[in-house]
Amino acid sequence: MSVDIDIVLAVSAVLFFSGLWGAVRHCGDMMRLILSLQLVFLGALFNFAAGGALSGDAGGLAFSLMIVALTGVQITVCLTLFLLYFRRHRHLNSEKIDSMKG
Amino acid sequence: MLSSEFIVFSALLVVFALMSVRVKSVVPAVFCHFQTVLAVAGVLSGFNARFLGFSLLIMSASSLLVFLMFALIVFGFYDVRSSLPPKTARLFGAMLLMGTVETGWVFLSNGGAEKARSVSRVGNVLYRDYGFCPVMFGVLLLACMVGIASLLTKEEGRKP
Numbered sequence: 378m379s380v381d382i383d384i385v386l387a388v389s390a391v392l393f394f395s396g397l398w399g400a401v402r403h404c405g406d407m408m409r410l411i412l413s414l415q416l417v418f419l420g421a422l423f424n425f426a427a428g429g430a431l432s433g434d435a436g437g438l439a440f441s442l443m444i445v446a447l448t449g450v451q452i453t454v455c456l457t458l459f460l461l462y463f464r465r466h467r468h469l470n471s472e473k474i475d476s477m478k479g
Numbered sequence: 480m481l482s483s484e485f486i487v488f489s490a491l492l493v494v495f496a497l498m499s500v501r502v503k504s505v506v507p508a509v510f511c512h513f514q515t516v517l518a519v520a521g522v523l524s525g526f527n528a529r530f531l532g533f534s535l536l537i538m539s540a541s542s543l544l545v546f547l548m549f550a551l552i553v554f555g556f557y558d559v560r561s562s563l564p565p566k567t568a569r570l571f572g573a574m575l576l577m578g579t580v581e582t583g584w585v586f587l588s589n590g591g592a593e594k595a596r597s598v599s600r601v602g603n604v605l606y607r608d609y610g611f612c613p614v615m616f617g618v619l620l621l622a623c624m625v626g627i628a629s630l631l632t633k634e635e636g637r638k639p
Contacts, residue, residue, distance in 0.1 A: 380482060380485045384485075384489075388489045388492065388493065391493050391496070392492065392493070392496050392515075395493075395496045395497050395500050396496075396500075398500055399499070399500035402500060403500075406505075408505050408546070408549075408550060409505060409508060411546075412499060412505075412508055412509065412512055412546075413500060415512065416496055416499065416500070416512070416515070419496075419515065419516065419519060422519070422535070423519055423522070423523075426523055426526070426528055426531055427522065427523070427526055429528075430523075430526035430527060430528050431526070435597070435600040435601050435603070435604040436604050436608065436609070438528055438531055438597070438600075438601045438604075439601055439604045439605040439608075439609055439612070440609075440612075441528075441531050442531060442534060442601070442605065443612055443616060445531070445534050445535055445538050446538075446616045446619075446620065447616070447619075448538065448539075448542070449538050449542060449620075450619060450620060450623045452542045452545075452546065453542070453623060453627065454623055454626070454627065456545065456546065456549050457627045457630060457631065458630075459549070459553075460549070460553075460631075461630060461631075463553055469553065
């Protein structure tokens with residue numbers, strides 16, 4: 378029995394919106410914010426990969442590889458910036474961050 | 480892909496994604512997130528996209544381990560430990576067992592020539608039709624590494 382594309386889209390939408398919900402819910406905690414953004418990326422990746430695999434188009438899988446690379450870059454850069462920020466200010470609460478305001 | 484396999488992995492995926500948002504402490508959230516990634520890799524493996532599933536698994540395992548180490552270093556081991564809810568050890572044990580089963584499933588799930596063909600198809604498409612993208616992402620990764628090294632070196636140089 379094959380899988381319906383609607384179910385795949387629904388699952389990826391749940392993943393995407395749970396990530397968005399997490400980003401809104403934990404907007405004060407930067408580490409949880411990054412985890413939630415990872416969920417958003419994962420939802421997009423799942424959508425590309427499953428859609429590409431079901432339709433037989435390898436382009437979706439190729440773009441999913443790009444999303445994997447992008448997620449790695451995102452988490453590396455964010456953790457470095459967090460480390461630098463934590464060294465100076467000794468906290469990672471995004472509600473208290475005002476040093477980048479214009 | 481068998482429908483029952485998809486249903487099991489999708490249910491795990493949705494449950495752990497919601498749990499990773501719901502839990503309060505960062506360490507259980509990281510573990511739930513890794514379970515979500517494992518479930519996604521399982522679904523992708525069922526879709527004959529094992530190469531992508533393994534790439535995702537390797538990247539996520541390394542980045543989440545770094546994330547976990549970062550959380551332990553920044554917040555301190557004892558603070559993180561005291562913020563954990565009770566019965567966390569049992570939950571971690573169950574997650575470890577489930578993760579082992581899922582990883583075993585992803586590794587041992589059957590298929591052969593078709594999966595190899597899928598890898599070669601992705602490679603063909605990636606380097607023939609979208610040849611600019613791997614080059615662009617290579618430059619992006621290089622810029623990321625150079626930027627991180629320069630930022631950290633600059634910060635170290637400021638210390639007395």
